[in-house]
Amino acid sequence: MSATVVDKTQEEGLHEPHPKKNYLTADHTIKSWLLTVDHKRIAVLYLISTTFFFFLGSIAAAFIRAELTNPMGTLLTSETYNKMFSAHGIIMVFFFLVAVIPGVLGNFLLPIMVGARDLAFPRLNLLSWYVFMAGGTCFVIALMMGGVDAGWTFYTPLSSLYSNTPITLALVGVFFAGFASIFTGLNFIATVHKMRAPGMTWFRMPLFVWGQYATGVIMILGTPVIAITLLMVAIERMFKIGIFSPELGGDPVLFQHLFWFYSHPAVYIMLLPGMAVISELMACFSRRPVFGYKFVAFSSIGIAALSFLVWGHHMFVSSQSVLQGIVFSLISFLVAVPSAIKVFNWALTMWKGSVHFTTPMIYALGFLGLFVVGGLTGLYLAAIDTDVHLTGTYFVVAHFHYVMVGGTIMAFLGGLHFWWPKMFGRMYSEFWGKLSAIIVFVGFNFTFFPQFILGYLGMPRRYHYYYFAPEWQVYHVLSSAGSTVLGIGFLMPAFYLTASLINGKRAGRNPWGAKGLEWEHADSPPVTLNFDKPVVVTGPVYDYDAEKDSEMIRAGQRLVDMVKGEEEK
Amino acid sequence: MSSHESTHPDAPVVYEQFEDIGQQQETYVLGMWSFLVNETMFFAPLFFVYGLYTWKHHADFYLAHALLDWRIGGINTFILLMSSFAVALSVHYAQKGRTRAQLNCLWFTIACAAAFIWIKLQFEWIPKISHGVFPNPEFIQNYPHYAMEHGVPAADPYKARLYYSLYFAITGLHALHVAIGIIVFLALIYLIKKKSSLITDYIPTEMVGLYWHFVDLVWIFLYPLFYLMPRP
Amino acid sequence: MATTHHEHHDDHGHDHAHHVIPISLLMKVFGGLIIGMALTVYAAIFGPKMPVQFMWLIAMLIAYAKAFLVVQYFMGVKYTTKLVKAFAYGGFFWATLLLIMLTDYGTRQWEPVPGWTPGEESALSRDLEIDRVPEDVQIHH
Numbered sequence: 001m002s003a004t005v006v007d008k009t010q011e012e013g014l015h016e017p018h019p020k021k022n023y024l025t026a027d028h029t030i031k032s033w034l035l036t037v038d039h040k041r042i043a044v045l046y047l048i049s050t051t052f053f054f055f056l057g058s059i060a061a062a063f064i065r066a067e068l069t070n071p072m073g074t075l076l077t078s079e080t081y082n083k084m085f086s087a088h089g090i091i092m093v094f095f096f097l098v099a100v101i102p103g104v105l106g107n108f109l110l111p112i113m114v115g116a117r118d119l120a121f122p123r124l125n126l127l128s129w130y131v132f133m134a135g136g137t138c139f140v141i142a143l144m145m146g147g148v149d150a151g152w153t154f155y156t157p158l159s160s161l162y163s164n165t166p167i168t169l170a171l172v173g174v175f176f177a178g179f180a181s182i183f184t185g186l187n188f189i190a191t192v193h194k195m196r197a198p199g200m201t202w203f204r205m206p207l208f209v210w211g212q213y214a215t216g217v218i219m220i221l222g223t224p225v226i227a228i229t230l231l232m233v234a235i236e237r238m239f240k241i242g243i244f245s246p247e248l249g250g251d252p253v254l255f256q257h258l259f260w261f262y263s264h265p266a267v268y269i270m271l272l273p274g275m276a277v278i279s280e281l282m283a284c285f286s287r288r289p290v291f292g293y294k295f296v297a298f299s300s301i302g303i304a305a306l307s308f309l310v311w312g313h314h315m316f317v318s319s320q321s322v323l324q325g326i327v328f329s330l331i332s333f334l335v336a337v338p339s340a341i342k343v344f345n346w347a348l349t350m351w352k353g354s355v356h357f358t359t360p361m362i363y364a365l366g367f368l369g370l371f372v373v374g375g376l377t378g379l380y381l382a383a384i385d386t387d388v389h390l391t392g393t394y395f396v397v398a399h400f401h402y403v404m405v406g407g408t409i410m411a412f413l414g415g416l417h418f419w420w421p422k423m424f425g426r427m428y429s430e431f432w433g434k435l436s437a438i439i440v441f442v443g444f445n446f447t448f449f450p451q452f453i454l455g456y457l458g459m460p461r462r463y464h465y466y467y468f469a470p471e472w473q474v475y476h477v478l479s480s481a482g483s484t485v486l487g488i489g490f491l492m493p494a495f496y497l498t499a500s501l502i503n504g505k506r507a508g509r510n511p512w513g514a515k516g517l518e519w520e521h522a523d524s525p526p527v528t529l530n531f532d533k534p535v536v537v538t539g540p541v542y543d544y545d546a547e548k549d550s551e552m553i554r555a556g557q558r559l560v561d562m563v564k565g566e567e568e569k
Numbered sequence: 570m571s572s573h574e575s576t577h578p579d580a581p582v583v584y585e586q587f588e589d590i591g592q593q594q595e596t597y598v599l600g601m602w603s604f605l606v607n608e609t610m611f612f613a614p615l616f617f618v619y620g621l622y623t624w625k626h627h628a629d630f631y632l633a634h635a636l637l638d639w640r641i642g643g644i645n646t647f648i649l650l651m652s653s654f655a656v657a658l659s660v661h662y663a664q665k666g667r668t669r670a671q672l673n674c675l676w677f678t679i680a681c682a683a684a685f686i687w688i689k690l691q692f693e694w695i696p697k698i699s700h701g702v703f704p705n706p707e708f709i710q711n712y713p714h715y716a717m718e719h720g721v722p723a724a725d726p727y728k729a730r731l732y733y734s735l736y737f738a739i740t741g742l743h744a745l746h747v748a749i750g751i752i753v754f755l756a757l758i759y760l761i762k763k764k765s766s767l768i769t770d771y772i773p774t775e776m777v778g779l780y781w782h783f784v785d786l787v788w789i790f791l792y793p794l795f796y797l798m799p800r801p
Numbered sequence: 802m803a804t805t806h807h808e809h810h811d812d813h814g815h816d817h818a819h820h821v822i823p824i825s826l827l828m829k830v831f832g833g834l835i836i837g838m839a840l841t842v843y844a845a846i847f848g849p850k851m852p853v854q855f856m857w858l859i860a861m862l863i864a865y866a867k868a869f870l871v872v873q874y875f876m877g878v879k880y881t882t883k884l885v886k887a888f889a890y891g892g893f894f895w896a897t898l899l900l901i902m903l904t905d906y907g908t909r910q911w912e913p914v915p916g917w918t919p920g921e922e923s924a925l926s927r928d929l930e931i932d933r934v935p936e937d938v939q940i941h942h
Contacts (some may be wrong), residue, residue: 081637111586116586117585117586118585118586119586120586120596120600121600122586124600182607185603186600186603186604187600189599189600189603190596190599190600190603193596193599193884194592194595194596194599195586195587195592195596218604220604220605220607220610221607221610221892221895222610223607223608224607224608224610224611225611225613225899226615227611228611228612228614228615229614232614232615232618232738235734235738236734239703239704239705239706239734240705240706240725241620241704241705241730241731241734242730242731242734243618243731243734243735244753248727248730248731249622249625249626249727249728249731250622250731253905254618254621254902257902257905258614258618261614261898261899261902269790270816275834308895308898309898309901312905319909320909321904321905321906321908321909321911322903322908322911323908323911324904324905327904336819532590594819595882598885599884599885599888600879602885603888605888605889605892606888606891606892609892609893609895609896610892610895613896614899617900617902621902621903621906622884624906625906627853628934631934632938637850638847639842639846643838643842646838647835647838650831650834650835650838651831652832653834653853653871653875654827654828654831654834654875655831656875657822657827657874658824658827659873660877661821661822661824661827664819664821665821665840666830676866722938760888771819773896775877778875778876779876782871782872782876785871785875786868786871786872787849788869789867789868789871790864791863792838792841792864793845793860793861793863793864794839794860797841797842797845797846797860798845798855799845799851799853799857799860799884800850800934801852801853801934
């Protein structure tokens with residue numbers, strides 16, 4: 001049951017003496033890459049840089065897991081361990097998760113999907129990558145100066161008064177990364193509003209675009225708040241003023257308010273693009289339009305709006321007022337509604353569909369399972385009474401890894417495998433792809449499911465020893481062993497995807513038989529201005545026909561049986 | 570970035586990602602407004618923090634604010650309002666194609682912005698900073714002396730320091746925006762004089778103008794909050 | 802920002818007649834702003850003494866009126882599309898969400914926690930009498 005339908009005209013066109021120039025072959029100099037304003041090249045730049053940061057963050061994670069195999073915590077000192085989990089959190093959140101899907105897939109696909117020749121502000125888009133790299137460089141320098149130890153949350157007064165590590169430099173790095181994401185969001189908003197091709201109405205847009213749009217709205221409304229808050233921490237650190245420090249008349253909880261005012265919506269900056277990818281994968285590989293399209297589209301906007309009203313559920317034990325805790329707990333439950341709308345609609349998309357188990361689809365199904373676990377455990381943490389017990393334990397760690405890794409990274413890898421032929425014009429090995437998807441899923445569950453149990457038993461997060469409860473070692477060893485499997489699963493795509501660039505089969509325009517402007521109207525890889533002729537959209541989105549697809553598969557199967565029968569005779 | 574060849578020599582340049590000039594102009598205005606939304610959310614937490622601490626330490630903040638002169642703040646308000654008016658005029662002239670008058674308005678705006686920063690430095694920041702009234706640890710010793718010299722009762726120095734940290738943070742960030750505005754205006758004038766292909770319609774002036782009005786808006790709230798605090 | 806979704810910009814070809822705001826109107830707006838500024842100063846420095854909350858209210862109302870004039874006329878929002886209006890005023894609206902934090906500071910005393918407990922030097926008691934500047938302390942402008 002393969003979805004690979006080779007486009008004959010494309011295949012023949014490749015043997016012409018002068019193949020058509022695409023965005024990759026348009027120019028070969030280093031300068032043409034570093035000064036490019038082509039959204040597709042900027043996406044490739046983002047792909048390279050976020051992969052580097054993911055690798056860096058994973059090394060820190062490896063040290064954390066190695067340390068925790070032993071209850072006595074003998075591998076690292078307490079200070080080094082603090083720096084390790086801080087580096088892991090800061091890199092993964094600010095330099096990988098926030099940037100990866102908008103920066104890579106969003107930049108590459110959003111203009112093509114709405115039928116535009118480029119994003120609205122191409123030079124701003126290039127600036128966004130440079131600002132991102134400037135931020136990354138600041139943080140890497142901070143790491144080389146010994147690393148920071150305040151955790152990714154930079155809670156005051158530890159970060160503002162007591163820590164002796166280069167926090168200011170790290171704050172500047174995060175500040176820059178924030179502005180990179182603001183520029184990306186601004187570009188997405190202007191593009192979606194004003195750059196749609198004729199006939200591309202709001203309800204003909206792929207759900208990927210809806211998701212990126214909602215993300216862009218959160219980026220411009222939320223990110224400046226964290227930028228200014230971190231600036232205040234930096235000022236407090238430099239001049240020893242008392243905005244957030246209690247003995248100088250300030251209030252440390254105020255920092256937490258301002259921090260989570262951004263950082264809870266930031267969870268959806270990371271997750272909404274992932275959900276956007278999943279909608280595309282589900283429709284394509286079930287050969288059905290996404291069930292309840294409008295509900296899924298508006299649930300993205302609903303999540304974006306609600307995400308700004310629930311930040312207090314991170315602060316139930318922080319001495320915020322009890323009344324506000326209760327109110328935030330109630331509103332937090334509401335987020336389950338749009339999230340559940342999405343999950344049920346994806347499940348119903350597959351129902352009566354013609355499901356193709358390709359690599360991207362396996363990632364998407366993995367996402368579905370992991371996101372359900374991550375989302376439902378979120379309800380335990382949204383409830384104020386259970387959260388008082390579970391907050392600050394490994395239950396929280398497991399919960400947000402299920403959402404962030406199981407949600408965002410699974411969706412990113414699924415999307416990367418789905419659009420890889422479009423981005424680079426080559427097919428990767430389907431065997432290795434499926435194998436890595438399964439290894440990632442299994443390894444992920446081995447790593448993080450034991451952490452739910454650990455958290456329930458009371459293992460606090462950010463501790464590097466647990467000699468007081470050596471019976472937890474079995475779960476930690478299980479988790480560390482699983483993380484090794486997970487690491488192998490993450491490393492495999494790096495090899496077979498790179499190999500596909502050299503010896504992969506030419507993909508042709510539409511290897512998956514998918515619908516959408518990027519598959520039907522653009523080459524693989526696309527030309528510099530995306531389309532050969534202006535696009536006019538006339539049909540609905542997700543114009544799939546599952547019954548016809550199944551019928552064709554059955555007919556093909558009959559043909560194969562017939563040929564086999566002939567041979568046996 | 571290359572552009573479509575225009576059929577008319579005077580027609581505005583349409584960048585390659587846009588279909589026509591109308592789409593391009595609308596997109597640029599929308600993009601600028603998205604940026605200003607972002608700027609609003611950038612300043613909002615500072616104002617919120619200031620409001621919160623004014624609520625908590627109202628009396629001390631009131632005493633601390635006595636070192637600010639409402640007249641100087643008022644002159645600066647007037648200067649900024651005038652510059653905002655001049656920018657609105659320059660957009661008006663740009664729309665009518667009267668480049669000479671447009672440039673005069675822009676030069677006047679730059680003069681206002683420079684005067685704003687000069688007054689701020691000369692009469693507010695430099696006297697305070699040179700007397701050590703700057704939110705660092707020494708502030709606690711320096712502030713009561715400085716208040717005594719100026720004949721005003723001193724507030725609790727710790728709370729006064731909080732007031733002045735917020736004062737320097739917010740007015741500093743605002744002044745930074747003013748300084749960026751001067752650079753952007755100079756660049757705009759340079760490009761207009763050079764007849765650059767970047768500026769072929771009134772939209773660049775309009776966008777810089779929107780930014781400048783935003784800087785003015787911040788000051789409109791800042792002035793009563795810092796300089797005209799009512800007595801509790 | 803659900804209101805923006807009703808806008809369809811599929812047709813880019815229509816005539817974009819941009820509204821040129823006449824100089825006379827700009828001058829009136831400038832005059833309004835100067836009057837607003839004068840009123841703020843008068844209310845705060847020379848005006849009759851009023852309760853402090855009322856003084857803040859007046860100052861902020863005048864500031865909002867001035868901001869409205871700038872946004873509507875100088876920035877030309879009155880003459881733009883609904884979409885730009887939604888962005889211009891949506892940003893202001895969204896910034897007010899920060900005020901939700903005040904419910905925390907306003908209700909902490911219901912179940913006291915350290916740090917922000919109401920005390921002699923705190924305004925949190927909602928009774929601003931405690932926090933008054935003594936009458937004999939004079940500040941001359």
